[in-house]
Amino acid sequence: MMYTHLMNEFVIQYREKNDNDDDWIKKVATEQWGSDEIISKDHLYKVEALPGFIAEQNNKPIGVILYAIEEKECEIVALYSSFEKQGIGSRLIELVCEIAKITKCQRVWLQTTNDNTTALRFYQKRGFVIAAIRTNVIEAQRKVKEIPFFGNDGIPIRDEIELELIIKLE
Ligand SMILES: CC(C)(COP(=O)(O)OP(=O)(O)OC[C@H]1O[C@@H](n2cnc3c(N)ncnc32)[C@H](O)[C@@H]1OP(=O)(O)O)[C@@H](O)C(=O)NCCC(=O)NCCS
DSSP: OEEEEEETTEEEEEEEOOGGGHHHHHHHHHHHHSSSEEEETTEEEEGGGSOEEEEEETTEEEEEEEEEEETTEEEEEEEEESSTTSSHHHHHHHHHHHHHHHTTOSEEEEEEETTOHHHHHHHHTTTOEEEEEETTOHHHHTTTSOOOSBOGGGOBOOOEEEEEEEOOOO
């Protein structure tokens, strides 16, 4: 699968992730989320083991989305764009939503933390709604993973917020 769009005068290409992307994805995950293993509910995902899409410019990765499909639900496990506000995050989400439709998932969902106001704004403007708020769960996760006490804009990191997009049957 290959798609292109123009960012200013540059061409951005989107393709499925492959093994050659693993080092870059691990570096991004470690920088963004503190580890190349991502905890989500009762799962611990190794980023290299997940399927996903890469946005690239001149053959260099500049964005990634990773997902996991289980029991007709598609979780966005990670999303990152190194050139924000150029449409990359939106396109990566669209690609995963297309996969969710093809595989007949009932919903696409993700979780973020209470400090990530950028993600909360971004997903809600793209049709996702808040499906659950798990208050004060981050404290327990600090026992198995290093998680900073303060996140975006100095907001204390405490809660997990689950967002979902219900897939309409056609
Ligand atoms: C959240 C994140 C993935 C968004 O990625 P992004 O590439 O900036 O997303 P987009 O460019 O598609 O959209 C961001 C905004 O830019 C706007 N935009 C898109 N193209 C634009 C352009 N050419 N000029 C101006 N604005 C533009 C979009 O409309 C959107 O604004 P809106 O939400 O008000 O509609 C990115 O901020 C990120 O990587 N954050 C750090 C990691 C993270 O928090 N991940 C999510 C964890 S759950």
